[in-house]
Amino acid sequence: MTAHAPVSVAPEEARIVGKPRLRRFQQASWDEKLIFELGSPGERGVLVPSADPSLERPAIPAALRRAEPPALPEMSQQQVLRHYLRLSQETLGADLNIDVGQGTCTMKYSPKVNDQFVRDPRIASLHPLQDEDTVQGVLGIIHSLEQLLKEISGMDRVSLQPGAGSAAIYTNVAMIRAHFAARGELEQRDEIITTIFSHPSNAACAKTAGFKVITLHPDPDGYPDIEALRAAVGPRTAALLITNPEDTGIYNPRIEEFVRIVHEAGGLCSYDQANANGILGITRARDAGFDLCHFNLHKTFSTPHACGGPAAGACAVTEELAPYLPRPTVEFDPESGTYRLDDDRPESVGKMRPFYGVVPNLVRAYAWIMSLGAEGLRAAAETAVLNNNYLLHKVRQIPGVSVPYAAGRPRVEQVRYSWQKLHEDTGLHSEDIGLRAADFGTHYWTSHHPYVVPEPMTLEPTESYTRADLDEYAAILAEIAREAYEDPETVRTAPHRSTIHRVRPQALDDPAVWAVSWRAYRRKVLGEAGRR
């Protein structure tokens, strides 16, 4: 984003294009215990002065008070600080590595100043139950962000209430249901169409809302199958829920045709724009004819996925569907110049979550858009697409890699690659390669849903990474592929220079084994009996 064209390119070019150096990375390993195993009874971080006994007035009713104090760790401040610093050194954070391997998550750099805004007491100390007269500032931010997203999507109204992308998709499905219920067509229109490479949340939300789901598979060219769509639509069609570009990075070249076919059958069209990072300022959902769309603010608009949350979703709809938006809406009264919350919306689908949205993420998104402006958004999208196709050009030359579906065509902002050939040649899996990458100070992870592409790898470089970063990342993959063919054992047993050797997946996906609390850990892992 900040690169300027050098005046004289020749020497610079030579320096940048030179073979990237592979890092001799070695991660810290502190062998640190869990915090519950640290400290000692009576140890304290802060000594709170005790109040005069005559002033003690229990605020909590006796019936609600614990008989015994909770089993919390007892530690001094320094021990706590040291504990978490050690853990942070054992972590490969987004600010520490070339995080292009967390494809589907749009791991762009989130400017630190945006976090300062969020931590400012004027945001951080707000309470959601405050009277609206006292929160005019944040209501103003929400209202302004809605106006910006109207412009970005081309839609007429926006709600920022959903707490995540899937919540936004569900909100859109709920509005589709309300729309057909109001027209008395809900019984007839009980089918929702989606594609296999749309985010699985679309099918899941449609089913949760009571619709039948029809999934379209790619045509022989690798694009969403328009003949299948023609066979699927009819008087039962309620809506099309479609992600575009898909997580494969493929942009549906017939997206307007898809919308037209569904509209002609009387259905609505909802655009999953979780992958909007490559099309900001270039195409708009409304211009393609869609009736609804949603954005993942935590992906495209800064706040990159944090540590799995919090997220924030935005729904945008046409005027016709506006009455069904979640309540309350934020309204601006130009006469008094004040904002107010409108809860009196009888046709609304109701609340998607308490209060008015995940405010910290809304503030970051607002700051990010305002700092870039319209031209900056388009530049971000163009840079993200350029970065992606540059990386694609380099990665597809690595032995053992292929790019399934729509072969030879460019991709938008991410690519789902396949290591199938390398797997057949060496027996190694995509997961082995991702783990070996940790020995070079980076990684790629396992979000390739639905698992249709064999031995998948999804890379999404965003606009944040430099050419040198992308060269380094590609060189790491090329080195691992070379090792896979010449010295597969090194890859199979990787990582060797990372804190943790191999994570057993059951700890994450088997309810019988996973332990997400200290109490569960003692019961399931340490085998201590009698603990709930």
Place this chain on the structure above:
Amino acid sequence: MTRVGLVVNPVAGLGGRVGLGGTDGPDRARTALSLGARPLAGARAAAALGELAARAGEPARDELLVVTAAGPLGAESAAAAGLTERIVYAAGTGRDTSAADTAAAVRAVVAEGVGLLLFAGGDGTARDVLGALGDVPCPVLGVPTGVKMHSAVFAVSPRAAGEVAAAWLARTGRVRVRDAEVMDRDEDALGEGRVTSRLFGWLPVPDVPVRVQQRKTGSSAALPEAVGGIAAEAAERVGAGLLVLGPGSTTRAVAAALGADVSLTGVDVLALRPGHPPRVVARDAGEDALLALGPAWIALSPIGGQGFLLGRGNQQISPRVLRAAGGRERLLVLCTETKLAALGGRPLLLDTGDDALDAELSGHLPVITGRRRTSLYRLAM
């Protein structure tokens, strides 16, 4: 000690390189050898064992015991992979082995109690294993070395077989067995000039979906629920009426989910009525019996890894039966999303022997993938 069984059909695959369709029977094997074919099965079995040993690692590798038959029937492969073997069977006539040797070796190996039986061969060998195993509940996995491999009991490569074996023997994570189809070319049909295959039964195979993906959360664990959803959806479509169930592991699981006890490899007919358990109207029905039914729904699932929907293992559901039932409108294609995805975008295949009917059935058809869930998928000739 961890015991793994190994039975190699040393002549499997001989016919392939020299243009013989297969190597079933001693005459073909001798012909193949005289044409210059070189045995491959033993080396491929050794490659599978080598992968198993590499994945087991130290010290588990030293704890591996290969229970096998003498010489080319397995012991040579175990030795080539550097593993300890125990020989429990020896063929009488050196390298001139037969199907009877395969069967005898299988029986001797499983009698020793092994955690998994690996066999190296093709469809013919898979049938011999199926016959010899009988009701013994021993998990089996094929190391692909044959000419014809329509069966779904084979790993995608010898190396993959070793990997699956390692995962099964180590039992990390959720490894279950699934019933995989044993198919072979239909020699009767071949005599009539038709190339087609028949379903002979199922073998329990470790369910490690390495070909599709490595770590899809709960994919195999989710299978029974998916089948339950498919069964409920199919039952609702039929309402009160007759449901013809083609052979296939999905249709069989659907029948079980509906509470019906059906035959293993045949075509069965259920009478469904909402609120009542299904009644089995016919077991192992032939074409004539199906034609006598009158209007009925026909439930099919793709067979094996090839994606054949009609014309492989279900010839009883003939063009006449399909037309009498009502054609396309009465077809219920049942398939889990996982199995459909494993086709990698290839269409479901039709080969009824009646080109006009195949053309009529071709095109997009809703495949039932769960409760209130379908995928529009291509059927092609």
